[in-house]
Amino acid sequence: xxxxxxxxxxxxxxxxxxxxxxxxxxxxxxxxxxxxxxxxxxxxxxxxxxxxxxxxxxxxxxxxxxxxxxxxxxxxxxxxxxxxxxxxxxxxxxxxxxxxxxxxxxxxxxxxxxxxxxxxxxxxxxxxxxxxxxxxxxxxxxxxxxxxxxxxxxxxxxxxxxxxxxxxxxxxxxxxxxxxxxxxxxxxxxxxxxxxxxxxxxxxxxxxxxxxxxxxxxxxxxxxxxxxxxxxxxxxxxxxxxxxxxxxxxxxxxxxxxxxxxxxxxxxxxxxxxxxxxxxxxxxxxxxxxxxxxxxxxxxxxxxxxxxxxxxxx
Numbered sequence: 255x256x257x258x259x260x261x262x263x264x265x266x267x268x269x270x271x272x273x274x275x276x277x278x279x280x281x282x283x284x285x286x287x288x289x290x291x292x293x294x295x296x297x298x299x300x301x302x303x304x305x306x307x308x309x310x311x312x313x314x315x316x317x318x319x320x321x322x323x324x325x326x327x328x329x330x331x332x333x334x335x336x337x338x339x340x341x342x343x344x345x346x347x348x349x350x351x352x353x354x355x356x357x358x359x360x361x362x363x364x365x366x367x368x369x370x371x372x373x374x375x376x377x378x379x380x381x382x383x384x385x386x387x388x389x390x391x392x393x394x395x396x397x398x399x400x401x402x403x404x405x406x407x408x409x410x411x412x413x414x415x416x417x418x419x420x421x422x423x424x425x426x427x428x429x430x431x432x433x434x435x436x437x438x439x440x441x442x443x444x445x446x447x448x449x450x451x452x453x454x455x456x457x458x459x460x461x462x463x464x465x466x467x468x469x470x471x472x473x474x475x476x477x478x479x480x481x482x483x484x485x486x487x488x489x490x491x492x493x494x495x496x497x498x499x500x501x502x503x504x505x506x507x508x509x510x511x512x513x514x515x516x517x518x519x520x521x522x523x524x525x526x527x528x529x530x531x532x533x534x535x536x537x538x539x540x541x542x543x544x545x546x547x548x549x550x551x552x553x554x555x556x557x558x559x560x561x562x563x564x565x566x567x568x
Contacts, residue, residue, distance in 0.1 A: 265289075267326040276320035280305070280312055289328060298364040298375060299326060301388035314387070342376045345544050350412040350537050351405060352380055355546045358401040358523055363389035373404070382406050384413020393417055394427070394491055399511075401549050402429070402528025415536035420491065426532040429486040429496060430475075430548060432525035432555065433505040434516065436482055437474055444470040444499040448492040457512050458494040460502045468492045470499045478559040481508060481519075485529075496526060508555075519555055527552055 267289060275283045281300060285293030299305050300314045304327040307318060318324065342360070346353040354377070356362070362373045374382060374389050382391030384407040391406040393416040405425070407413035419425050449462030469489035476483040482505070486496050497513050500506055506514035509521035519525075532543040547553070 265328040267328065269324045269326065271318045271320050271322045271324065273320045275318060277317050279314065280307065280316045280318055280324070281314035283318055284324070284326065290326070294378065297387055298372075299328075302364045304328075342373060344380070345403065345546065346542070347380065350409060350535075351407055351416065352377070352382075353403060353405050353531060353542075353544050356396055356401060356404055356528075358399050358549065358551070361398045362395045362404070363392060377406060380406075381408045383408055384410040385417075393420055394425075396528055397494065397497075397524075397526075399523035400526045400528065401552075403427075403531045403544055403546055404528070405531060405533075412536060419533060419536060423489060424533060426530070427488045427491070427528065428530035429488070430483065430527045430529050430552075431472075431486050431496060431500070432478075432481055432483050432508040432552075433500050434481060434508055434514065435505045436477060436480070437505075439474075441471070441473045444472070444503060446499060446502060448495055448498050458492070458498045460498060466490075466492055468495050468499065470496060476556075478556075481559065483556070497524060519558075521551070521555060523551075525552055525555065 269287070271283070281293050281296040284290050284296035284299065284305065290296050290299065297314050300312070303311060305312065306325045307316065308322055309325070342357065343355040344352055345355055354373070356373055360371065360373055360376070364372050364374070374392065377391070384391055385393075391408060391413060393405050393407055393413065396402060396404060405416060407416050416425075446460045446468060447465035448458050448460060448468040449465030451457040451459040451462050467490060471487040471489065472484045474482055475485055488495065492498075494512070497507050497510055501510070501513040506516075508519055508525040509517050510524040511517075527548055529548070530543070530545050532541075534540070535542055548556070
C-alpha cells in the first residue's frame with residue numbers, strides 16, 4: 255500500500271492497495287500499517303466508521319483488490335495506542351473473568367463517533383474474549399455517561415456461560431439513581447416494554463419499535479426535597495431501561511440529557527451508577543458480590559443536597 259495526506263487534528267490516510275495485498279482481508283491489511291499498529295486496532299477503526307473503501311463503508315472481512323483506495327481517519331494525528339487509554343479500575347480478576355468499575359465518559363466499545371478511548375480497548379491487556387470481535391468479552395453494557403460495575407469474560411466459554419446467566423436473570427445488578435420528584439411508597443416495580451423511539455432514533459421509549467418486555471424494581475433510600483435517591487434492581491437489561499422507565503412514570507433521572515430538559519443540579523451527566531454486582535462464579539460456583547461507592551462527582555451532589563443547598567427546587 256502507498257500512503258497519502260495528513261492534516262491538523264484527525265489524520266486522513268489515503269492508501270492504495272498494492273498487488274501483494276490483493277485478496278487479503280481489510281482488517282489484516284490495515285493492521286500491518288505502522289499508523290494503525292494491529293489487527294484489533296484496525297477492527298476498532300472499521301467498527302467506528304473511520305474506514306472507507308472506494309468512498310463507501312466496508313466490513314473488516316472485506317477482501318480488498320489491487321488499485322482500490324482505502325481511506326482511514328486517525329484521531330489526533332497519530333496512531334491510536336489502545337493500551338494507553340485511561341486506566342479502568344479492576345475490582346476482581348481470575349483466569350475466566352474480570353469485574354471492572356467503568357468511569358463515566360467512557361464508551362464501552364467502539365462505535366460511530368467513539369473510535370477510541372473505549373472500555374474494550376483499555377482492557378486489551380487483560381485477555382477479554384468471547385462474543386463479537388469489536389466488543390470482546392462484553393456480557394452487558396453501561397451507557398457512556400453511566401459509571402460502575404461491569405463483568406467481562408476472558409474466554410469464549412466464559413462468555414457463553416455469563417450470557418446464559420444474564421438471560422436467566424442469575425446476575426444481580428443494582429444501581430444508585432437520583433430521580434426527580436418524590437414517592438409516597440418506599441418501593442415499587444415498573445413493568446413496561448422498551449423499544450427504539452420512532453422519531454428520535456438515538457432514544458428509547460416505552461413501546462416503540464421492536465419493543466421488548468422490561469422490568470425494573472426500585473427501593474427509596476433517601477428523600478432529598480424535590481429529588482429522591484433510589485436503589486434500582488434490573489430484572490431485564492434493555493437499552494436505557496432505567497432512564498426510560500423512570501422518565502415514563504414522571505421521575506426522570508437527574509441530569510439525564512436525553513430524557514429530561516431539567517438539570518437544576520448542573521451534574522453534566524445522568525446521576526446513575528452501577529454500584530453492585532452479585533452472581534455465582536460460572537466455573538467454581540463461588541458466591542461473588544462486588545460493591546463500589548459513588549464516584550466523587552455524584553457523591554458531591556448528595557453532600558450538597560444533604561447540607562440543604564442546591565436541593566433541585568426550581
